[in-house]
Structure formats: C-alpha cells, structure tokens
Amino acid sequence: MATLQLKQITKSFDDTHVIKGIDLEVNDKEFVVFVGPSGCGKSTLMRMIAGLESATSGDIVIDGQRINDVGPADRGLAMVFQSYALYPHMTVEDNMGFSMRLAKVPKEQRRQKVLEAAQILQLEPLLDRKPKALSGGQRQRVAIGRAIVRNPSIFLFDEPLSNLDAALRVQMRIELARLHEELDATMIYVTHDQIEAMTMADKIVVLHDGEVEQVGSPMELYHHPCNRFVAGFIGSPKMNFLEVGLERTHAEGVEIRLPGGGTCSVPADGSELAVDSALELGVRPEHLLLDDQGPLEGEIQVLERLGGQTSLYVQMGELMVTIMADGDVAHRVHDKVRFGFEPERAHLFDASGLALPSLHQHPLARLTRRDNRVASDADSL
Amino acid sequence: MTTSRTKQPGSETAAIPLAARPSLLASPGIRKLGLAVLGWTIACVIFFPIFWMVLTGFKTEAAAIADPSLIFSPTLESYQAVQDRSGYARYALNSVAVAFGSTLLALVIAIPSAYSMAFLPTKRTKGTLLWMLSTKMLPSVGVLVPIYLIFRDVGLLDTRTGLIIVYTLMNLPIVVWMLYTFFKDMPKDILEAGRMDGASTLQEVLFLLMPLTLPGIASTGLLSVILSWNEAFWSLNLTSSNAAPLTAYIASFSSPEGLFWAKLSAASTMAIAPILVLGWMTQKQMVRGLTFGAVK
Numbered sequence: 001m002a003t004l005q006l007k008q009i010t011k012s013f014d015d016t017h018v019i020k021g022i023d024l025e026v027n028d029k030e031f032v033v034f035v036g037p038s039g040c041g042k043s044t045l046m047r048m049i050a051g052l053e054s055a056t057s058g059d060i061v062i063d064g065q066r067i068n069d070v071g072p073a074d075r076g077l078a079m080v081f082q083s084y085a086l087y088p089h090m091t092v093e094d095n096m097g098f099s100m101r102l103a104k105v106p107k108e109q110r111r112q113k114v115l116e117a118a119q120i121l122q123l124e125p126l127l128d129r130k131p132k133a134l135s136g137g138q139r140q141r142v143a144i145g146r147a148i149v150r151n152p153s154i155f156l157f158d159e160p161l162s163n164l165d166a167a168l169r170v171q172m173r174i175e176l177a178r179l180h181e182e183l184d185a186t187m188i189y190v191t192h193d194q195i196e197a198m199t200m201a202d203k204i205v206v207l208h209d210g211e212v213e214q215v216g217s218p219m220e221l222y223h224h225p226c227n228r229f230v231a232g233f234i235g236s237p238k239m240n241f242l243e244v245g246l247e248r249t250h251a252e253g254v255e256i257r258l259p260g261g262g263t264c265s266v267p268a269d270g271s272e273l274a275v276d277s278a279l280e281l282g283v284r285p286e287h288l289l290l291d292d293q294g295p296l297e298g299e300i301q302v303l304e305r306l307g308g309q310t311s312l313y314v315q316m317g318e319l320m321v322t323i324m325a326d327g328d329v330a331h332r333v334h335d336k337v338r339f340g341f342e343p344e345r346a347h348l349f350d351a352s353g354l355a356l357p358s359l360h361q362h363p364l365a366r367l368t369r370r371d372n373r374v375a376s377d378a379d380s381l
Numbered sequence: 382m383t384t385s386r387t388k389q390p391g392s393e394t395a396a397i398p399l400a401a402r403p404s405l406l407a408s409p410g411i412r413k414l415g416l417a418v419l420g421w422t423i424a425c426v427i428f429f430p431i432f433w434m435v436l437t438g439f440k441t442e443a444a445a446i447a448d449p450s451l452i453f454s455p456t457l458e459s460y461q462a463v464q465d466r467s468g469y470a471r472y473a474l475n476s477v478a479v480a481f482g483s484t485l486l487a488l489v490i491a492i493p494s495a496y497s498m499a500f501l502p503t504k505r506t507k508g509t510l511l512w513m514l515s516t517k518m519l520p521s522v523g524v525l526v527p528i529y530l531i532f533r534d535v536g537l538l539d540t541r542t543g544l545i546i547v548y549t550l551m552n553l554p555i556v557v558w559m560l561y562t563f564f565k566d567m568p569k570d571i572l573e574a575g576r577m578d579g580a581s582t583l584q585e586v587l588f589l590l591m592p593l594t595l596p597g598i599a600s601t602g603l604l605s606v607i608l609s610w611n612e613a614f615w616s617l618n619l620t621s622s623n624a625a626p627l628t629a630y631i632a633s634f635s636s637p638e639g640l641f642w643a644k645l646s647a648a649s650t651m652a653i654a655p656i657l658v659l660g661w662m663t664q665k666q667m668v669r670g671l672t673f674g675a676v677k
Contacts, residue, residue, distance in 0.1 A: 052573050073579035085570035089592045098588075099578035150578070 002063060002076070002153035002186040003028050004049065009058035011044055011210075018044050020210040021058070026154075026188065026203075031180050034190045035197040036207035037233070042190045043158055045207070049188065050079050050156050062153065073099075078147035079156040082163065084139045086131040086146075092118075093127040096145045117148040120182065137168045144176075148183070157189040161196065173199055194234050198222070206230050216365075223362035228280065228353035237285045237311065239347075240321045244281045249273055253359060254348055256281060259316060262295030268348045268356035282347035285311070285322040290329065294340030296321075300333055312337070431653075437646035445642035459647035467633065469651055476626035476652075478541050479616075480609040483548035484602050487556045490549070492598070495560035496586060500569060510561065513554040521551075521614050532619060541624045544616060548609040556605050563597030564590065600666045603659070610656045627652035 004026040011019035019041045026032050034042040047053040049060060051072030059066050067075050086095050093114050094101075100110045118124045121141045131139055140160060147155055157176075161169045177200055180187055191197055197204050198218045206213040206221065206229075214221060214230045225231035231239050245257035249270035256279060257263055266281070273279075288296075290312075298314035298321060305327065312323040314337060323339060331337060348356040437445050439455040463469070498506045528547065529538075537543030567590065575589045591598065613628040620629055631652050634645040660667065 050577060052576065072576050077577070079574070079577050081570045081574055083568060083570045085568065085574035087571060087574070087589060087593075098575070098580075102579045102584060146574075146578070 004154060004186070004188070005059075005061040006045075006049075007059040007061065009045070009048065009060065010056045011041070011048060011053065012056045018210050019048070019056075022210075022212055024205060024212065024215065026186060029184055029186055031177075031187045031189065031200055031202045032205060033197040033201035033203070034188065034205050034207055035192065035194055035233070036213075038192055040207040041210040042192075042207045046079075046156055046158055046188065046190045049154075050077055051075050052079075076153040077156055078150040078152035078154075079158065080140075080143045080147050080160045082159040084131075084143040084163075086139055086142055088131050091128050091130055092123060092134070092142050092145075095131065095142055096149050098146070099150050113149045114145075117145040120148065120179070121145050136164050137172060140164065140172060144179070153186065155183075155185055155187040157187065159191055160189075161191070162193070169196075176200060194236060198234070204234075206233060208233075219362065220365040223365050224355075224358055225282075225347065226355050228282070228349045228355070231282050231347055231349070231355065235284055237322045237324065239282045239284045240288065241349075242281045242283075242316075242319065242321075244279050244348075246270075246273060246275070246277050246279050253343070254279075254356065256348070258295050259319075260296050264295060264343055264346075266343045266346045266348050267359040269359060270348070270356055273350065273356070278351045280349040282349060283341045283345065286324040287345040288321070288323040288339050288341050290323065290325050290331075290337055291340045292338050294338040296340060297336065297338045300331055300335050300337060303331065303333055314339070434646045435650050437642055438650045439647075440643050442641055442643045445646070459641075459643040460651075463634070463644050463647050463651070467630070469630070469648075472625060472627045472630035472652075473655070475541060475544075475620075475624055476610055476628075476655075479544045479548060479624070479626055480606045482541065482545040483552065483609050484605040486545060486549045487552050487605055488560075488598065488602055491553060491556040491560050491601075492586065492591070494557050495564050496590065498557070498561050499564035499567075500572065510558065513557060517554050525618060529618065537619075539620045539623045539625075543619055544624055544626070547615045547619065548612060551612065551615070552605045552608055555608070556601055559601040559604070560594075560598065563594045563601070566597075567594055596666065600663075603663050603667055607656055607660060 004024075006022050006024040009019055009022045010017065022045065034045060036042050044053060048055050051067075051070065055068060060068050062075060062077075087098060090098065093111070096114045096117060097110045100113065105113075114127070115124070118127060121144060123138070123141055123145055126134060126138060126142075131142065134142065140163075143160070160176075161172050164172060173196060176189075180200075189196075189200065201218055203215060204218055204221055205215050208229050214226045216224075218234075221230060221234045225234060228241070232241070242259055244259070247255040247257050247263055249255070250265075253265050253267040254270035254273070255263055255265045258281075296316065298316035300312050301315050301320065302311075302313040304311040304313075308327045310325050310327055310329050312325055312329070312331065314321045314323060344360070347358075350356065433449075436451075438459055439457070440453055441456055441458055444450075444453050498510065532538045532543050537546070571589055571593070572585050575585045580588065610626075611628070613632070616626050616628045617632055620626070625633075631645065631649050634641060634648050
C-alpha cells in the first residue's frame, strides 16, 4: 500500500522558480511517468519526492503522512539514477547490500535478500563482479536490484534508460513493465522520451516550465490533449499545426476554413469562441490521408521509406507538413499531392493554445496499461 | 613560425604556398629531438646542484674548498664527522613526526571542509577558496613575531606539537584546494545514492567518498609531507634542540666557526635522502595529483 500526494509543491533556487505549484495524486501500485522537455522541472520534482532536494513550499504526503522533514532513507523510497550511480569500488553483491549493511542487517540475511533480487533480475552470475566489468544493461539491472532489496513502498526512476543504446532501451522497457507487474509496487518514472511514457505509464504527467500541463492515461493524452503543448509533445512524429479561419460554430462542431480554401466541420465545442477567433488545426501525421479529392495540397520535399510506413514531408506554402502514409505509396520527391483527414481525428486550438473540448470521447481514452494487460490475458484464455 | 620560414633560403619559390613547403622545424622527428634536448637541459640544470652536493659530501674538507673537480678519492670522513657531532636519528625522527603528524591533522581538517565546498557549495565558496590561497602569498616573516610570542606564552616553542600546528596551518590551504578539485570530480549521484541507501554524512565520507578519491587523498598527503619535510623558516625560528627537524640539522652546520662545505653537504644529503626516495617512488601519483585540475 503506497500512495503519494503532492500539494501545491513549489521549488525556487534563489529567484528562479523551477516548480510552480504542483498538485498531484499517485495511487497505489500505479506506474506514473513524469514527462516533459529538458528543464521542465521533472527531475527536480522527483528529487523532492526522494528527499534529495527540499520543497520551498507545499506538502509531500506518503500514505497520509507529511514527509517533508523526513530524511531520504526514511521515506521508504528507492531511487534508480540516470547514471546508475553504482558504487565503483564494491562488487555487485555489496552494491545491492549496501543499504542493509548500513542498517546493520546480519550478513546471512543480507545475502539472502540480495540473492532474491538477483534472481528476479538474472544477476546471480555477476554478484562478484565490480561495476566496471558490467555492460550498460547489467549496470542498469544492478541499480534496479539495489532498489528492490530495500523493499520500498515507491520506486523512483530518474531517466533510467537514457544511457542505453536503442535496442537495449526497448528491451529494458519491457523488463521494467514486467518488473512492475511482478513487484506490484508504486512506481514513478521520469523521462523526456514520450515513447517510454506512452508504453509504460498507467498515468502520464506532462510537465512544462514547472507546471503540470495535463495528467491522464496515455490514450487520453494522445486522443484528447488539453492544449497545444501536450498535443505537440505526445505522439511521434509530432502533430501538424495549421492556421485556419473560423467560419461558424454550430451544434455539431466548428466549421473552419482550410488554407487551400475548402471548409470542414470539426466536432469540437466552439460555443465559447468569439467571431473571427484565430484558430489552429492540429492533425497527427498518421491521421493525414493521401486522397486525390482531399482539401489540402502540397509538394513532397522529402520521402522517408521505413518499409511498413512512409513519412512524407510536404511543403504547403510556408509550412512543412508530415504525413505518415502506407509503406507502398508510389509517390516521388517533388510530386504534388492532395490529402485530407477525418474531422473526428482533428484537434482545434484557440489563440491561447487551449484545445476546444472534443464532442465525443475516444473509446480507448480511459484505457491504461493495466487494462491492456487484463484484455490480453483474456485474449489468451 | 611563418615569418621565420620566409627568411629561410629557398623561400624565393613563391609559387608554392607557404604551408606546403617542407620546413625543418615542422618535421616531427626534429621537433621531438629538440624537445628532448630542451627537457634534458632543464632537468640537468635543476639537478646539478643536488648532484654537486652529493659529490661534495664524499670529499674531504680540503678537496671541497679546492678548485671544483670531478676527480677525487671518495671518503666517508664527512659523514663520520657529522654523525659524531650530533645524532642524525633524533632530527630525522622529529622530521618524520612533524611531517606526517601535520599531514594527518591537515587531512582530518581538510576532508570535511573540501566535502562541504565541493558538494554543498554556497555563493561564497569560490571566494573562500581564493581567500585561503591568498594567505599563502603573505610572507611568513610577517607573522613570525606574533606566532613566536604566542608560542612562547603557551609553551609551544621547541615542541613537536607546536611545529605540527604551524605546518598544518601552512599547508591547509593547498590541501583543501587539492582535495576540493578531487572531490569535485566525483559524481554527486553516487553520494546521493548512498544517502538514499541510508548513509549518514559521516558514512558517506567514510564508505564512499574516501575510498573513491583515495588516489587523490594520497597524492595530496604526499605533497603535504614533502612541503613539511622541506620547510625551514618556521623550524629554524621555533625550534632549537628538542623538536628540531632535519632542516635545522642542516643549518646547524653553517656555524659561526666557519663553513664546512663537505660536512654541510653530507648533512644535507642525509636530510633530503628519505624524502627523495619517497618522491621517487610516488612520482606517478604526484604528477597525476598536481596536474589533475589542469588537464581535466
């Protein structure tokens, strides 16, 4: 049982406000990912939870207890550092058992616990090695093992995969997800990589400039981003943004004028919009469809064939638009193409960057990774 | 380089660009040879006095003041005379006690100071470091009288304790500076991981910081030992017999009765021998320690 609440947390270094009042609730056994561009305060926020940094104001509450003034080791947390931060002069076993050595746990018991953790992480053959003699992935596992033996109520991961190469990162991602299931613990994970956030999180917290932009399940953030920043940050390749004119609003949505002159009705709530408001249309590259009758037109500048998919970078006046198309498209560079989109897949943002609320909820928007698991378990039965 | 090259004979072949023309100085082999000659010359110039001192120690007094010559019949006469007059061992023991004692004390004070400066810096840390170093620029003689008077009043004159205190204070700025640069180089994450694992500050220093920066601490300690060993100003002024280290031993041979070159040389050779051997054995450590900040 481990829950975490942040209440109006702020952090300032002299005159720089790094965290500007964050409220957050982390439920028991949840996998929560803090994601945001570098400098958004996500690592600072995690360090405050860990106790390595003090909060300037606000409360940090674990299992109903305010722990602002409790030392890092007594908060019942364990942290995995970006650099692994293994103790270079100790063997793997000593690295993992260091916390117990400090707590004066008898040697036999210590060894027992280290072996248990080593088993989970397949580290048994490496227990006598020093960190220098390990590969990146093994070091990562030792760092996780060091956290496991502490039996923490909450695991904290600070960009744990960013020092690994791409293939290993995918593998460790899967291993971490598996570990979460096996340990059934609350985990908080910091990353700047939205793919890690999307694939592992039950709940994503998008941070920007020391503030929470949006909290939600991966699918919710993908299908219903609440503002332009979240829309651009979640999803890869990035969402395309086009300036559009407001034609009129009606009960079924907002009618907009597209750059090419065509109109289109997007099912979003425009009741609050003033006449002649500036609007921006957001469509993800995978939702733009090549279509000879489509309302938009441009010239292909770059074509990236990935095999299964092809990315088209299309010049539309001043603007470069990305389209994820089928792998078999026959177009060539400098071809003129027409394309369109399904209005239900489009997003509208007002002048301040806020999304107009969508009129219908995406069926998967409430789905979390946990639900995925249940569904796939059911499938396999 | 360019100007010197244009003056070389053959520079009239102006059609070839300057850089493409073969130059004697640019050839790597010649350059290497030049550097080697330069290096050896400097080394010899620095080493010659020591060499001459050792040589003089094996001469008779008469040969020592005669015309300088490399050819003579070596004798241990001076060593014998030096040993007869005063016990080398007593002075050497004082030197060892004072050099190592002051180094140990300096490390005990400097490690916590450098820790706090490296890992918990404030706005004034840089200023404090510079200020500490600036005290090394003050001529020692400027504080001789007050320190002498204080030592006289508290009974520290001619005691090892007194000398240890003075040497500790003398070396502290350098010791803190060096440790600071070594500690700075240690990843902060490791200490934080230790803190998450439940280590107190003392445990962090003992179990993580010190084992990991041991090479740095060792070379810092070595430098402090050498500086204390070679120190002469304070030892001559604050000690007379009981606590007198080897530097005072050497000085005692330039007595009012006249200079005895051979004996003085023999005494000096014996005084520097231990530290020379120590320096020789640890020169790798020393070089690494001293160039640490520079090559980073």
